[in-house]
Amino acid sequence: MADSHPLQSVEAALAAMLADVAPLKAERIECDRAAGRVLAETVTATLDVPPFDNSAMDGYALHHADSSRTLPVTQRITAGTPPAPLKRGECARIFTGGEMPSGADCVVMQEAVTLTDSGIRLPAAIAAGNNVRRRGRDVAMGSPLLSAGQWLEAAALGHLAGQGITEVMVRRRPRVALLSTGDEIVSPGQPLEPGQIYNSNRPMLARLLTRFGAEVLPPVTVPDNAGETRRLLGEAAETADVVVTTGGVSVGEADHVKAAVGELGQLDLWRIAMRPGKPLALGRLPRVHQTGEARFVGLPGNPVSTFVGGWLFLRPLLGALLDCPKLAELPALTARAAFAAEAGPRRHFMRVRLEFGSEGIMAHAFGDQNSAVLTSCIEADALAVIPERGRVNEGEPVRCLWLQMP
Numbered sequence: 001m002a003d004s005h006p007l008q009s010v011e012a013a014l015a016a017m018l019a020d021v022a023p024l025k026a027e028r029i030e031c032d033r034a035a036g037r038v039l040a041e042t043v044t045a046t047l048d049v050p051p052f053d054n055s056a057m058d059g060y061a062l063h064h065a066d067s068s069r070t071l072p073v074t075q076r077i078t079a080g081t082p083p084a085p086l087k088r089g090e091c092a093r094i095f096t097g098g099e100m101p102s103g104a105d106c107v108v109m110q111e112a113v114t115l116t117d118s119g120i121r122l123p124a125a126i127a128a129g130n131n132v133r134r135r136g137r138d139v140a141m142g143s144p145l146l147s148a149g150q151w152l153e154a155a156a157l158g159h160l161a162g163q164g165i166t167e168v169m170v171r172r173r174p175r176v177a178l179l180s181t182g183d184e185i186v187s188p189g190q191p192l193e194p195g196q197i198y199n200s201n202r203p204m205l206a207r208l209l210t211r212f213g214a215e216v217l218p219p220v221t222v223p224d225n226a227g228e229t230r231r232l233l234g235e236a237a238e239t240a241d242v243v244v245t246t247g248g249v250s251v252g253e254a255d256h257v258k259a260a261v262g263e264l265g266q267l268d269l270w271r272i273a274m275r276p277g278k279p280l281a282l283g284r285l286p287r288v289h290q291t292g293e294a295r296f297v298g299l300p301g302n303p304v305s306t307f308v309g310g311w312l313f314l315r316p317l318l319g320a321l322l323d324c325p326k327l328a329e330l331p332a333l334t335a336r337a338a339f340a341a342e343a344g345p346r347r348h349f350m351r352v353r354l355e356f357g358s359e360g361i362m363a364h365a366f367g368d369q370n371s372a373v374l375t376s377c378i379e380a381d382a383l384a385v386i387p388e389r390g391r392v393n394e395g396e397p398v399r400c401l402w403l404q405m406p
């Protein structure tokens with residue numbers, strides 16, 4: 001009976017799921033297509049950035065010993081033009097990014113000088129190094145630029161380009177098959193018959209998985225039939241690294257997923273002490289025609305259970321397959337609860353909106369926390385964690401898992 005089946009802790013379930021996950025192979029791709037991918041190699045800088053000392057301001061380059069004098073302007077240096085050496089007692093007109101001429105060691109902003117008939121009158125006491133961006137200040141040649149496991153987003157892509165790099169080794173994207181179970185499930189675009197509902201889990205999970213770095217395979221709908229469930233799960237395992245189902249993992253008579261996984265492969269774990277998402281199931285499906293096996297994650301059908309299960313289980317699983325620690329771990333923060341809540345034997349993951357105010361961070365819980373109420377996820381920035389049999393009173397600190405991308 002289901003109720004005699006012990007509930008596993010979230011930690012035990014995560015540990016079991018991640019115990020023997022090996023990172024996927026690496027592949028070389030163009031940097032232009034590398035956004036949202038995970039670096040599979042450590043990249044070493046082959047260039048200093050910036051490659052030469054240059055001016056941080058539009059102004060005049062000089063030697064600091066010439067401070068407070070009036071100097072003739074003997075050259076004009078724009079970004080991209082090589083400078084000539086500068087003699088003592090001269091200054092150079094220079095613009096932001098322009099290379100410092102030898103003989104100069106500081107730059108005075110143009111707003112700080114006075115133009116006179118005999119030259120540029122300089123302010124007193126200009127320090128050496130003033131307004132100069134030193135060669136290698138950002139990146140020193142030979143130093144690690146980016147480490148393996150780096151999630152590639154805007155700044156990292158800029159860093160690679162700054163080295164003139166056009167291709168990088170990244171992890172292959174995990175292929176995820178998404179199977180929606182249930183006779184009542186209909187795809188948007190089709191007419192809705194009595195008793196049917198539209199499939200909201202598929203696009204929601206597809207979006208989450210894409211953001212977590214996966215390649216989502218074409219949609220599969222699974223009827224409430226044991227034979228078809230087995231066939232479609234087996235078929236999915238042939239091409240997918242991860243097979244995710246929604247629905248059909250509870251104790252209803254039409255819940256065929258767990259049995260099918262057990263028959264085809266191995267059901268590692270079922271029922272977790274979490275709310276929502278209690279009937280979540282984990283396992284593996286061996287491939288018949290290909291080598292290896294696919295990971296199986298069975299998410300409960302209620303849309304909120306699917307959403308929360310996606311963040312708490314699919315994200316770490318993809319993080320392990322992609323060997324990306326920052327993807328694997330959800331960042332946690334402590335906020336003040338703008339609500340009171342109590343948890344039973346299951347840890348409660350409440351959908352909250354975070355308000356960043358002068359007094360700190362407040363967590364506002366959505367009013368209806370039922371696992372069928374997807375509205376609770378729309379504005380959710382975080383999951384507030386109420387420990388098993390724990391309680392949080394209004395105004396007290398509460399740990400929150402931030403629903404943020406790496």
Ligand SMILES: Nc1nc2c(c(=O)[nH]1)N[C@H]1C(S)=C(S)[C@@H](COP(=O)(O)OP(=O)(O)OC[C@H]3O[C@@H](n4cnc5c(N)ncnc54)[C@H](O)[C@@H]3O)O[C@H]1N2
Pocket residue numbers: 002180181182184185197198199200201202246247248249250251252255276277278279299300301302303305371
């Ligand atoms: N007697 C018991 N009944 C239930 C238990 C239990 O312990 N004993 N657990 C409840 C909990 S908690 C959950 S969560 C659900 C999960 O059940 P399943 O995973 O078997 O999911 P289904 O029954 O197939 O569906 C649940 C619910 O979600 C709707 N659904 C399913 N797929 C989709 C979809 N793709 N898009 C939108 N909505 C979907 C489905 O129509 C159901 O309303 O079981 C409880 N029952």
Ligand code: MOO
Pocket residue numbers: 274275276277278279300302304305371372
């Ligand atoms: O575990 Mo369920 O998602 O609470 O309704």
